[in-house]
Amino acid sequence: MPAKFCLDCGELTRDGSRCADCQQERTARINARPKGNTTARGLGWMHQKRTRELLKQPGLVCVRCGLPGTPDDPLTGGHTVDRSRGGVDSPLRPEHRSCGSRAGAQLRRSKQ
Numbered sequence: 001m002p003a004k005f006c007l008d009c010g011e012l013t014r015d016g017s018r019c020a021d022c023q024q025e026r027t028a029r030i031n032a033r034p035k036g037n038t039t040a041r042g043l044g045w046m047h048q049k050r051t052r053e054l055l056k057q058p059g060l061v062c063v064r065c066g067l068p069g070t071p072d073d074p075l076t077g078g079h080t081v082d083r084s085r086g087g088v089d090s091p092l093r094p095e096h097r098s099c100g101s102r103a104g105a106q107l108r109r110s111k112q
């Protein structure tokens with residue numbers, strides 16, 4: 001990879017668009033941002049309504065681990081098709097908040 005200048009500080013770098021220090025600061029800023037509610041994330045009230053209807057069903061268990069929801073880790077409505085792959089309006093399925101987050105992180109890591 002040819003040498004480039006860091007987009008933030010102008011230091012010469014070979015690793016990409018930013019030097020290691022600026023990239024670390026940028027990653028920390030991005031990770032510190034609040035995730036927001038469903039409306040802020042582009043899902044809106046319809047997603048909330050669909051999730052409420054799904055979670056009214058008795059005897060639900062997480063589709064990823066097979067355990068029921070708990071107060072510490074409640075069930076939420078997870079998309080059957082990832083939002084990143086166009087599944088914003090895909091059917092929802094019950095999954096723990098932690099299971100859905102863990103699966104999303106695995107998908108993001110595997111794309112890189």
